[in-house]
Amino acid sequence: MRRIVYSLLLSAALMSQSAAAAPNDLPGVSVMSVEQWGGTPADPAKARRQTISHITLHHQGETYPVGKDPIAYLRNLQTWSRNTKHWLDIPYHYIIDLDGKVYAGRDIGYAGDTNTEYDPVGHALIEVVGNFEEVEPNAAQLKAVADLMAALALKYHLPLDAIASHKDYSAQTVCPGEHLYAYLQDGYFKREVALRLARSTR
Numbered sequence: 001m002r003r004i005v006y007s008l009l010l011s012a013a014l015m016s017q018s019a020a021a022a023p024n025d026l027p028g029v030s031v032m033s034v035e036q037w038g039g040t041p042a043d044p045a046k047a048r049r050q051t052i053s054h055i056t057l058h059h060q061g062e063t064y065p066v067g068k069d070p071i072a073y074l075r076n077l078q079t080w081s082r083n084t085k086h087w088l089d090i091p092y093h094y095i096i097d098l099d100g101k102v103y104a105g106r107d108i109g110y111a112g113d114t115n116t117e118y119d120p121v122g123h124a125l126i127e128v129v130g131n132f133e134e135v136e137p138n139a140a141q142l143k144a145v146a147d148l149m150a151a152l153a154l155k156y157h158l159p160l161d162a163i164a165s166h167k168d169y170s171a172q173t174v175c176p177g178e179h180l181y182a183y184l185q186d187g188y189f190k191r192e193v194a195l196r197l198a199r200s201t202r
């Protein structure tokens with residue numbers, strides 16, 4: 001009897017633990033946690049801490065075929081980031097798949113990593129899968145980017161001018177690709193974020 005009570009208490013404790021807010025959770029956006037997609041947390045002792053001051057858009061830069069499993073992609077990306085690049089973790093804090101689903105990457109409290117010359121400390125890094133030098137972002141991806149940017153702007157009290165992309169900080173890259181960059185250049189994302197922020201304060 002005592003053992004049964006103990007195991008009930010234990011499972012209740014575990015349930016409340018998994019229900020606790022994950023670091024990359026955001027109001028109004030469903031974010032699949034690292035734990036949920038089968039990743040492992042980064043070593044906090046090796047992390048560079050940051051306070052978010054920028055929202056920075058990236059693309060994967062590789063073809064992402066329809067039907068490719070995003071969970072397998074994320075697990076491989078985490079392994080590659082750590083074992084091949086010797087980074088703390090996946091370089092980005094959020095990853096958006098072809099369906100516009102949002103996944104947590106690196107803990108948002110930890111600065112990202114880059115192959116280029118800018119310092120990503122303070123940047124919330126969003127990666128959209130695909131290569132937007134070659135393909136157009138789809139409607140679900142565009143909506144997810146706007147939703148995510150708005151939630152980040154709201155949570156971290158950032159102005160619209162905090163929104164930019166990798167190539168705005170680095171001359172060494174075309175990231176996030178010209179077809180995705182076009183939506184920053186013509187003001188689409190800032191307009192969409194402004195609309196969402198206006199709605200949220202009503």
Ligand SMILES: [Zn+2]
Binds near residue numbers: 058059166173175
């Ligand atoms: Zn990039």
